[in-house]
Amino acid sequence: MSNQASTLFDKVWDAHVVRKIEDGPDVFFIDRHFIHEVTSPVAFLGLESRNIGVMYPERTFATADHNTPTINQHLPVADPLSANQLKALETNSAKYGISHWGLGHARNGIVHVVGPENGITLPGMTIVCGDSHTSTHGAFGAIAFGIGTSEVEMVLSSQCIMQPKPKKMRVNVNGKLGKGVTPKDVTLYIISKLTTAGATGYFVEYAGDVFENMSMEGRMTVCNMSIEMGARGGMIAPDETTFAYINGREQAPKGEKWDKALAYWKTLKTDEGAVFDKEYNFDAADIEPMITYGTNPGMGQGITKAIPTSDQVEGGKSTYDKSLNYMGFHENESMLGKKIDYVFIGSCTNGRIEDFRAFASIVKGRKKADNVTAWIVPGSHIVEAQIKEEGILDILTDAGFELRQPGCSACLAMNDDKIPAGKYAVSTSNRNFEGRQGPGARTLLASPLVAAAAAVTGVVTDPRTLL
Amino acid sequence: MAYDKFTILKSSAVPLPIENVDTDQIIPARFLKATKREGFGDNLFRDWRYNGDDTPKQDFVLNNPIYSGKILVGGRNFGSGSSREHAAWAIYDYGFRCVVSSFFADIFKGNSLNIGILPVQVSAEFLDKIFQAIEADPKAELEVNLPEQTITIVPTGEKESFDINGYKKHNMMNGFDDIDYLQAMKSEIKEFEAERIY
Numbered sequence: 001m002s003n004q005a006s007t008l009f010d011k012v013w014d015a016h017v018v019r020k021i022e023d024g025p026d027v028f029f030i031d032r033h034f035i036h037e038v039t040s041p042v043a044f045l046g047l048e049s050r051n052i053g054v055m056y057p058e059r060t061f062a063t064a065d066h067n068t069p070t071i072n073q074h075l076p077v078a079d080p081l082s083a084n085q086l087k088a089l090e091t092n093s094a095k096y097g098i099s100h101w102g103l104g105h106a107r108n109g110i111v112h113v114v115g116p117e118n119g120i121t122l123p124g125m126t127i128v129c130g131d132s133h134t135s136t137h138g139a140f141g142a143i144a145f146g147i148g149t150s151e152v153e154m155v156l157s158s159q160c161i162m163q164p165k166p167k168k169m170r171v172n173v174n175g176k177l178g179k180g181v182t183p184k185d186v187t188l189y190i191i192s193k194l195t196t197a198g199a200t201g202y203f204v205e206y207a208g209d210v211f212e213n214m215s216m217e218g219r220m221t222v223c224n225m226s227i228e229m230g231a232r233g234g235m236i237a238p239d240e241t242t243f244a245y246i247n248g249r250e251q252a253p254k255g256e257k258w259d260k261a262l263a264y265w266k267t268l269k270t271d272e273g274a275v276f277d278k279e280y281n282f283d284a285a286d287i288e289p290m291i292t293y294g295t296n297p298g299m300g301q302g303i304t305k306a307i308p309t310s311d312q313v314e315g316g317k318s319t320y321d322k323s324l325n326y327m328g329f330h331e332n333e334s335m336l337g338k339k340i341d342y343v344f345i346g347s348c349t350n351g352r353i354e355d356f357r358a359f360a361s362i363v364k365g366r367k368k369a370d371n372v373t374a375w376i377v378p379g380s381h382i383v384e385a386q387i388k389e390e391g392i393l394d395i396l397t398d399a400g401f402e403l404r405q406p407g408c409s410a411c412l413a414m415n416d417d418k419i420p421a422g423k424y425a426v427s428t429s430n431r432n433f434e435g436r437q438g439p440g441a442r443t444l445l446a447s448p449l450v451a452a453a454a455a456v457t458g459v460v461t462d463p464r465t466l467l
Numbered sequence: 468m469a470y471d472k473f474t475i476l477k478s479s480a481v482p483l484p485i486e487n488v489d490t491d492q493i494i495p496a497r498f499l500k501a502t503k504r505e506g507f508g509d510n511l512f513r514d515w516r517y518n519g520d521d522t523p524k525q526d527f528v529l530n531n532p533i534y535s536g537k538i539l540v541g542g543r544n545f546g547s548g549s550s551r552e553h554a555a556w557a558i559y560d561y562g563f564r565c566v567v568s569s570f571f572a573d574i575f576k577g578n579s580l581n582i583g584i585l586p587v588q589v590s591a592e593f594l595d596k597i598f599q600a601i602e603a604d605p606k607a608e609l610e611v612n613l614p615e616q617t618i619t620i621v622p623t624g625e626k627e628s629f630d631i632n633g634y635k636k637h638n639m640m641n642g643f644d645d646i647d648y649l650q651a652m653k654s655e656i657k658e659f660e661a662e663r664i665y
Contacts, residue, residue: 018652018655018656018659019652019655021634022633023632023633023634024632024633024634024635025632025634025635027649027652027656029656029659029660029663031663031665038499038500038551039499039550039551039552041501041502041503042502042503042504042552045502045503045504046646050646052646052650055653055656056660066496066499067500079500081500081501082500084500084502085500085502088502122665125665130550130551130552131549131550132548132549132550132574134550146549146550146574147550147574147577148550148551148552148555148574148577148578148581149552149553149578150552150578150581150582150644150645150646151577151581153646154645154646154649157646157649157650158646158649158650158652158653158656159656159660160649160656161645162634162645162648162649164632166573196487196544196547197487197543197544197547197570197572200544200547200570200571200572200573201573227548230544230547230572230573232573232574253665260664261664261665264664296487296489296547315486315487315543316486316542318484318485319485319486319487319542322485412491412496412549413496413497414496414497414499414500421519431489431491431548431549433489433491433492433548434491434492434514435491435492435495435514436491436496439495439514439519440514440519
């Protein structure tokens with residue numbers, strides 16, 4: 001045993017290295033592999049052309065989410081290309097004996113929502129998926145990150161990928177969050193400070209009492225967005241909040257297995273004195289409700305602030321000008337009061353029950369603004385059921401909102417949920433890239449509270465004035 | 468999937484001096500619906516390249532016939548965003564074999580290496596020199612030498628070294644991929660798996 005203090009990340013990483021290649025990557029073992037319809041078909045074709053099989057089908061879980069419609073899910077999918085991808089996922093899963101939660105399945109939903117809520121995601125695991133927001137699962141103290149389709153094929157065929165070990169970063173946020181400041185604001189704040197590429201090459205650990213006091217839903221929101229500052233993933237040490245969340249979930253360990261797992265999970269924390277390659281410290285009191293004004297998630301700021309000038313931000317002026325021009329915004333303008341057209345609440349970032357509770361807390365007793373089209377999309381059928389059970393649906397209906405069915409929806413606009421060109425959407429999703437929510441769509445990333453405030457006022461509004 | 472071996476590539480280059488070129492620009496999500504790896508090059512940079520009515524945008528570099536070549540030169544933080552390997556497939560399918568930038572997003576870089584595109588990371592200063600050389604002469608060639616790990620601006624002779632790990636370099640030079648390697652160590656993986664607690 002080495003006496004050297006090590007980080008949470010080191011402990012989990014080192015426990016999964018099958019072989020170290022000199023002057024090369026580690027052969028890295030994967031405990032859980034999630035697949036969806038978009039990034040898996042070519043991997044299965046690869047298996048066929050090589051004439052190799054799936055090594056451990058019980059370690060892979062399939063769910064349909066990226067391409068699925070969010071209304072009339074009982075009807076055949078109208079778009080033939082989408083229908084074909086969904087069918088391919090079903091056929092491939094059946095052929096290789098992989099668990100498949102397709103459209104209409106009671107446990108179907110967004111992959112990064114259903115994994116945790118069914119107890120598939122556990123502390124100390126390595127988890128990958130052909131989706132960059134796999135970082136979400138890091139909220140449980142797992143090493144979780146997105147991979148490409150070649151790597152999906154590697155995991156299917158050998159349960160391993162070839163991965164150079166990233167550098168380590170710790171982001172500490174301490175203090176008390178103000179009224180109306182949510183986990184989404186915490187992550188948008190961190191990304192605005194580090195910039196969209198500030199954590200590229202690193203794996204992040206989030207530490208400090210802000211995260212310790214955060215719910216699992218909130219921690220998932222934070223870890224989900226790690227990729228938006230370039231980090232491969234982010235993780236938070238598991239604690240009593242984590243264990244309480246997992247306990248009793250369908251696929252979580254039970255009985256003796258639970259006791260054994262729990263004893264292991266309690267060792268999963270960064271030792272005193274462990275060294276990170278980079279470390280940042282932020283004060284919770286400095287964080288306001290956030291909103292983005294540009295075309296990458298690092299272009300965000302407190303909702304009361306004016307849009308910066310190009311000399312106040314990192315990067316070249318031409319790139320900055322291109323971004324503001326796309327958004328139809330100008331330097332020094334206030335974000336407050338800007339008219340908006342669409343509101344989207346949902347996605348693997350903010351599609352969990354807590355997000356809909358937050359949204360409902362503001363719309364309760366108010367009415368949807370006439371100029372706003374709102375898409376309210378639960379992350380899974382289980383979340384959808386919770387929304388109904390808790391009376392949130394009644395609040396939404398009274399305020400003039402409709403609830404849609406689960407899926408990735410307008411976050412990436414692969415299905416019909418596209419924001420029209422030139423229109424402004426306040427969105428609880430994760431990316432405000434050009435065209436992300438539809439060709440020409442203009443995205444303002446924000447929390448469910450900011451989305452709710454915009455939905456009832458029709459303009460960008462500080463949610464603190466409505467709480 | 469097999470790809471062409473990569474040793475020395477001497478070619479003119481296509482300049483894209485924009486920072487944070489994300490994977491949604493390289494290939495928008497609505498073009499990810501195929502179940503085969505075919506034809507992605509047609510939709511490379513779709514919304515920068517074409518208007519809504521599918522007519523080409525004349526001011527976009529891929530629509531400007533004076534630029535061509537197998538090397539794409541992008542601004543800082545190239546390939547950020549999604550893990551979609553389709554972005555790398557689109558670049559490969561269009562005909563590029565090498566992308567040069569002063570900084571790459573991690574997943575894009577890994578995906579590129581896995582399918583036979585060489586990502587060459589140069590200093591910000593050298594990147595500027597490349598853009599200047601192409602501005603001076605759109606046919607200016609770059610020479611990317613993988614065995615030597617160097618990139619040279621042919622007309623000026625300016626040269627810089629780049630990093631790549633020995634394992635990936637060997638793969639690229641021989642057209643090997645990781646699956647061959649992993650298939651050869653399955654018994655070792657089996658022993659490892661047997662010891663996992665879950």
